[in-house]
Amino acid sequence: MMQFEDPPGRYDARSKVDHRAVAAGLKERPGEWAVIRTGFPSKFAAATAASRIKAGHPLAYRPPGSFDALSRTVDGELRLYARYTGEENDA
Secondary structure, rough: OOOOOOOOOOOOOOOOOOHHHHHHHHHHOOOOOEEEEEEOOOOOHHHHHHHHHOOOOOOOHOOOOEEEEEEEOOOEEEEEEEOOOOOOOOO
């Protein structure tokens, strides 16, 4: 069966997230997970975003390894979660 409908709006890969503000907020509550973005076009895109955060990209998440991130599908929506785990020299 064929279904006619207009496609959704064009996907813009540029992030709409203020990563500096997100990183600062996560640092205020170390170890707590937060949803920092939704609406990914694919599981691969969400997983790639999580991988980049763990690697310290964008720069707000430096040094690498000081933030943890993962993607999950909740009720059909792809979500990106992150948390601040601390730097090696944190007390």
